Amino acid sequence: MGHQAPCRKCGSARLRVVGQSSTPPGVIVKCDACGHWSLVVGGAPAAPDVDTRRVERLVHLVVSDKGLACQVQGVARVREGWQVTVLAGPERGLVRFDVKADSLGTMRASIERGLAHIAP
Numbered sequence: 001m002g003h004q005a006p007c008r009k010c011g012s013a014r015l016r017v018v019g020q021s022s023t024p025p026g027v028i029v030k031c032d033a034c035g036h037w038s039l040v041v042g043g044a045p046a047a048p049d050v051d052t053r054r055v056e057r058l059v060h061l062v063v064s065d066k067g068l069a070c071q072v073q074g075v076a077r078v079r080e081g082w083q084v085t086v087l088a089g090p091e092r093g094l095v096r097f098d099v100k101a102d103s104l105g106t107m108r109a110s111i112e113r114g115l116a117h118i119a120p
């Protein structure tokens with residue numbers, strides 16, 4: 001990934017990601033030339049924000065209310081809302097659908113629509 005900043009100590013571009021940090025979110029990079037290591041904040045995906053966690057809870061709620069045999073894999077922010085990924089068993093595999101940012105009731109309705117293809 002050629003756009004990493006060079007080593008702050010010796011200026012070498014030979015940097016390797018050696019670990020991840022969750023607080024603050026970032027990656028730990030080590031310089032192959034001088035051994036200096038540093039934290040690059042923002043190099044790793046940030047923790048989900050409050051709204052994303054709320055949507056995720058809503059998806060879990062719909063799944064358990066309807067008794068669907070699927071596993072929620074993740075909820076990711078997209079431009080107009082969220083993309084929900086669920087694992088709907090060995091035959092259907094991964095199912096993805098988008099939920100637009102709206103009131104909780106409307107978002108719940110679109111989650112129900114998205115999950116409607118998965119028969120219980």
Ligand SMILES: [Zn+2]
Binds near residue numbers: 011012033
């Ligand atoms: Zn260095």
